[in-house]
Amino acid sequence: MAVKFLRVNMTEKRIVAEDVPEEYRFLGGRGLTSIMINAEVPPKCDPLGPENKLIFAPGLLSGTPLVNTSRISIGAKSPLTGTIKESNAGGTAAADLGHLGITAVIVEGQAPEGELCLLRINKQGEAQLLAAQDYKGMKTYELTKNMRSRFGEKNSVLCIGPAGEYQLRSASIQTTDVDGRPCRAAGRGGLGAVMGAKGLKAFVVEQGGKSADAIVNPEAFKEAARAVAKAIKAHPMSGSMMPALGTAGLVAPVNAMGAFPSYNARKGILDDWEKISGEAMAEIIQKRGGKTAHVGCAQCIIHCSNEFVDEQGKYVTSSLEYETIWAMGGMTGVADLDTIARLDFLCDDIGVDTMNTGVAVAVALDSGYRQFGDGAAVIEMVEEIARGTAFGRILGNGPVAVGKYFNNPRVPVVKGQSIAAYDPRAMQGNGVTYATCPMGADHTAGNVVGEYLEQKLDPLKAEGQVEASRNLQIGVAAVDCTGMCFMAAVALVSGEGGEAFLKAINAKLGSQLGPEDIPTLGIRVLKAERKFNKRAGFTEADDRLPQFFYQEPLPPHNTIFSVSDADIDRTLAF
Amino acid sequence: MAVELSVRLYGTLRERFPSYCHSEGQRVVLPDNATVEDLLGALGIARSDVLVVSTNGRILKADDTIRSGDGVNIFQSILGG
């Protein structure tokens, strides 16, 4: 069976299946969403209007038996940044779409205001738009429960909460993990608002489809897949660190390097960071009978996820991750994992990005709205987003909206999107990535932290940062096409793992790609993204960090961001 | 004169020292002018784990000298999250 696109027109309530055109044949994930958006979406359109398209694309390898290929890319023009956007999430939906031979689901048009629909695809691949008025205002945990009791447990759900319905700029699209909880997020860029504007409350895919695109060379694929799994198990990060601590293992080294933006990026070390470290988290979870080394996504052999429980052993949230611990803990000065876990749950349930929301809260605290470290106040603030109060809507629109409201220029964003858990003054290369990434400030697009920890580069000096950021951005743009999880990809960039990964891709597609074709693909994707942004009106002047990073020294190193504008501008000037 | 250190361990390193207590750290005594390499040797930790040693917010290289009174942390490398 040939692979197909499903075009879902929300204006006309019409679903059309199309064969994948030749030019998209070897694309998946981010490559597909970005190249398609650049080709089909008018760059100056209203991101919340009918001309925007919301594209769901599993990776090229999603749905094959290859381990850790569970990422789904979701793309659109972002209402948060005004740029092109791809946000990817784990869970189970990518594999399900892969099993159905669906390369992309493209949601177009717009339902009449106030009308809500849900899209369901069964395991025969039949798609239907159904009325979803009954689920209006429903939070994601309850909604997911409803979907699974209506359609059966063996369904994956992608959905929005109240924030998406309000079309707030931090709204996420939440998706279900292997336990059926909506705790995996395509958090960044406000794509939940695009889904809300289309009038799509949920997208439900049945598991167990049997019409996957054929693997061209199954024997070679099997062999390569075994070698990929072996490399992932053998790598110290994917093989031992991630199952032990998950991404929260970064709290300690980044604080030790003085690069953990704290108290709205006023300091590079959080006073009580030991209380919210990955080590502390794992200890608490184990003592209370929660789960570490939890499987979050389909076919995962790394198990970076966790289930955080309260003192009674009751489920609070899954999975508590580094970026959330930072945004909700470091930036707000709340060094308490119970509060952070509660906030993580609230964000998933309301359907907002934990990072953009934590930073928005931090800007409010920095403006004197409440005290840094007041966990109860932060919980109240985030709950206001669900209630849709005036302040809740400002907060849910992200750090820029909050900064404007309080007239506070200390807003750590690029192109409207919050930075991540690495201060650009103490990790200059991450600053280069924030400035130049076509998606706005981003933590996955080109994270240089490994270069610093492995002493390949001095994090405080300008030298070498542009090259490091560029190489990583190209590599990640390519990997983001495959559906491979980042935690696994670290074991597959070179050596035997790299070779095996390439073999698996070639065996799947019947292609003859060599190592040099990987950066070529990454550059092709980045070029399309930058082209879209240029046509949307973005210029080099937008590739800058906020002023205070160039002026306010960050303790303990007391450095400022020192990469020159000219150097920034040559980062992605292909 | 010897260099006395209290070393804090992170990642999965603690599992290798059953009596390790994090609030006190692991006590290590090294000869004068000892380097990061010597420290790891004294602890019996192989560098193949991509170990990262830091003090005062700086990442140290294998041949950097360690001074008495330095707060030393040992991590495992993570490439992002």
Ligand code: SF4
């Ligand atoms: S390592 Fe973590 S994010 Fe990656 S597939 Fe496994 S559970 Fe999901």
